[in-house]
Amino acid sequence: MVVQTDDRYKMVEKTMKKLGYDRSALIETLHTAQETFGYLENNVLKFIAQRLKLPYSKVYGVATFYHFFRLKPKGKHTTVVCMGTACYIKGADKILESLEKKYNIKAGETTKDSLLSLISARCVGSCSLAPIAIYDDKPVGKLTLEQSLQEVEELLR
Amino acid sequence: MIHSIQELKELANKRRCNEDSCKDELRVCIGSSCASLGSEELTKELIKELKTDTKISKKCKIKGVGCNGLCSAAIMVAKYKNSSDEEIIYGGITLDDKESLKQLAIEDTILEDKKLDMSGSFFTQQKKIVLENGGIIDPNDIEDYIAHDGYLALFTALEDMVPSEVIDEVKLSGLRGRGGGGYPTGLKWETVSKVDSDQKYIVCNGDEGDPGAFMDRAVMEADPHKIIEGMALAGYACAASKGYIYVRAEYPTAVEKLNKAIKQAKKYGILGNNIANTNFSFDIEVRLGGGAFVCGEATALVTSIEGNRGNPRQKPPHLSDYGLWGEPTILNNVETFANIAPIIRNGASWYNSIGTAKSTGTKVFALTGHIKNTGLVEVPMGISLRELIYEVGGGLPENSELKAIQTGGPSGGCIPKELLDTSVDYDSLKAVGSIMGSGGLIVMDQSSNMVEVARFFMDFSKSESCGKCVPCRVGTTELADLLDKFIKKEAKPSDFDLLKSMCEVVKDGSLCGLGQTAPNPVQSTIKYFENEYIEGIKND
Numbered sequence: 001m002v003v004q005t006d007d008r009y010k011m012v013e014k015t016m017k018k019l020g021y022d023r024s025a026l027i028e029t030l031h032t033a034q035e036t037f038g039y040l041e042n043n044v045l046k047f048i049a050q051r052l053k054l055p056y057s058k059v060y061g062v063a064t065f066y067h068f069f070r071l072k073p074k075g076k077h078t079t080v081v082c083m084g085t086a087c088y089i090k091g092a093d094k095i096l097e098s099l100e101k102k103y104n105i106k107a108g109e110t111t112k113d114s115l116l117s118l119i120s121a122r123c124v125g126s127c128s129l130a131p132i133a134i135y136d137d138k139p140v141g142k143l144t145l146e147q148s149l150q151e152v153e154e155l156l157r
Numbered sequence: 158m159i160h161s162i163q164e165l166k167e168l169a170n171k172r173r174c175n176e177d178s179c180k181d182e183l184r185v186c187i188g189s190s191c192a193s194l195g196s197e198e199l200t201k202e203l204i205k206e207l208k209t210d211t212k213i214s215k216k217c218k219i220k221g222v223g224c225n226g227l228c229s230a231a232i233m234v235a236k237y238k239n240s241s242d243e244e245i246i247y248g249g250i251t252l253d254d255k256e257s258l259k260q261l262a263i264e265d266t267i268l269e270d271k272k273l274d275m276s277g278s279f280f281t282q283q284k285k286i287v288l289e290n291g292g293i294i295d296p297n298d299i300e301d302y303i304a305h306d307g308y309l310a311l312f313t314a315l316e317d318m319v320p321s322e323v324i325d326e327v328k329l330s331g332l333r334g335r336g337g338g339g340y341p342t343g344l345k346w347e348t349v350s351k352v353d354s355d356q357k358y359i360v361c362n363g364d365e366g367d368p369g370a371f372m373d374r375a376v377m378e379a380d381p382h383k384i385i386e387g388m389a390l391a392g393y394a395c396a397a398s399k400g401y402i403y404v405r406a407e408y409p410t411a412v413e414k415l416n417k418a419i420k421q422a423k424k425y426g427i428l429g430n431n432i433a434n435t436n437f438s439f440d441i442e443v444r445l446g447g448g449a450f451v452c453g454e455a456t457a458l459v460t461s462i463e464g465n466r467g468n469p470r471q472k473p474p475h476l477s478d479y480g481l482w483g484e485p486t487i488l489n490n491v492e493t494f495a496n497i498a499p500i501i502r503n504g505a506s507w508y509n510s511i512g513t514a515k516s517t518g519t520k521v522f523a524l525t526g527h528i529k530n531t532g533l534v535e536v537p538m539g540i541s542l543r544e545l546i547y548e549v550g551g552g553l554p555e556n557s558e559l560k561a562i563q564t565g566g567p568s569g570g571c572i573p574k575e576l577l578d579t580s581v582d583y584d585s586l587k588a589v590g591s592i593m594g595s596g597g598l599i600v601m602d603q604s605s606n607m608v609e610v611a612r613f614f615m616d617f618s619k620s621e622s623c624g625k626c627v628p629c630r631v632g633t634t635e636l637a638d639l640l641d642k643f644i645k646k647e648a649k650p651s652d653f654d655l656l657k658s659m660c661e662v663v664k665d666g667s668l669c670g671l672g673q674t675a676p677n678p679v680q681s682t683i684k685y686f687e688n689e690y691i692e693g694i695k696n697d
Contacts, residue, residue, distance in 0.1 A: 022464075023463075023464050024462070024463050024464035025464060026464035026465075027444070027445065027447060027461065027464050028444070028445060030447075031406060031445050031447075061466055062464070062465065062466055065447070065449065065466040065467065065623075066446075066447025066448055066449050066467075067447065067448035067449065068406045068407065068446075068447040068448040069447060083368065084368035084369045085368050085369030085525070085526075085563065085566065085597065085599050085613070085614075086369045086525035086526055086531075086599055088368075088613050089526055089527070089599065089601055089605055089610070090526075093613075121407070122366065122368045122407070122448065122450075123367075123368040123369055123370070123371070124189075124407075125189040125371035125374050125408070126189050126190045126193050126228075126371075127190075127228070127369055127371060127523060127525035127531060128190045128228030128229045128231065128525065128531035128532055129190055129193060129194075129228075129231075130525065130526075130531075132193070139193035141190075141193060141194075
């Protein structure tokens, strides 16, 4: 095994140690790994499998089961469009559709130049501000279609 | 460390009226909607400026509080006057109002144009039990919770009640599971208490997955100690020493607040070994979910805590016999646990006098969609949908006309406006083809196409199906494709029959609740809005 000198691996190791290297620590460990690395790259998954004495297939299986885990890096900027029911009936699907068209990516994908990731969320819990999208860290509610496109343009500027 | 009910009461009294707390309070809502408009920064700035201005800091305490309910009036700020024990709530506050808020903190002024009418039915028709501390206490401060009768129920139970009395009280209260299923909570507890085992677990489901619902999130963020107290009472009642709260990772604030609350409770001797000098020991850990709707299913949730893919399994054995790590387990929803302390504190007969005979107490709803007062409301069971929407919710905005009400999210159904007088309780909602669900309530006006709404939910169920059983995995995909045909107006007459029978197959053949209820949105819209399906059929 390659000795991992990268400090980020120490963070992941810390979580596993805290939970006694038990198999049940897997999901918590994946959360820490994603937080420190930004996404779950293959080497990290293999590292976790080795340390928790789990088959790689199991680790990969769990990582792909939950929506929260990303196996690819995010773009420089992100736009999260809420697709909860309240947002949907106020036209969030049209917003997502036009963003997908304009940037030629599907929800969950990143543009080729790695500048923008488009994400659709289940519900961000701000239903009274529907429809809402989150541009990097900035939530903007009661969006119009036009405004939703403008905000992304500003983000990329 | 608090060792007895005596010490708890002393702390509560001291906190209620020592020099520091006999102040007025400016309560800024930091719930999710207000926070997205910048209320947290506003609170921080006000607190920072308060420190340097002794005139304010002597007179008024500024604190961030959990969700106040009326999200459409975000940002909400309330001024509490200690001398008269009165509160005036303001809405529509923006970051530009900082100076007038400072003024409000020192003087007895009133911001007339932002003042909310507290005699309006949004406030008067509600009955707050679960949300009693929302908008009032600082969730980061255990002493604030204690000052509002927090942990009184737990200490009373530990000192004056035997475990079976706690169970009897919960049984008598008539409380039913608030996650949507409506199973009697007391009965669940009694079953587990009777199982002989050295290790039992109490699990709280905070994996709110229904899109368009944020009740549990608000409770976890606004009043985390209440959940801890409810779980500890369950632990005492059933002789369990360990609890887990399973929370969506998408709710980082809830996770943070819960972890902080657990840490404080340990420090104060409310969690840990030999609580209140008794033999009862209880500890709680938070576990993160990963955004999988199926993990709301009991067996899936438990296996996810164990570190696996959240696939449900066949029942029986039920969790009461074979739950987390094979041990007897109680699994309740956040809102259910939040009801426990008030029930023990005020008594079962107080609780079961609220609501209807078979659905006692209150229910929290997230009111959203085409409605004036969007936000979080708590109403007594048995209120009619009409009262809930037109009185509490203030009706629909100008120029929109009610078409349907959706409850229960992807597992629920659409109720047409003709059935507005339906009572909001488990059995009545089921009788009209919907379910109580966890509390998402979406009001739809004439602009909503019901077939599209059905497809929206079916797409959701399709992508959330775990894939373990064929009826759900294949069935939801087929149903979504069929619905597409109706939306494109390309369906054949035979497709309508196929759609109906496919719903039955998925309902009857699926392994768990996700598949069994996934056809509900389709079936209820066929029942009440059949003509919209007929319009989608192409006649050659």
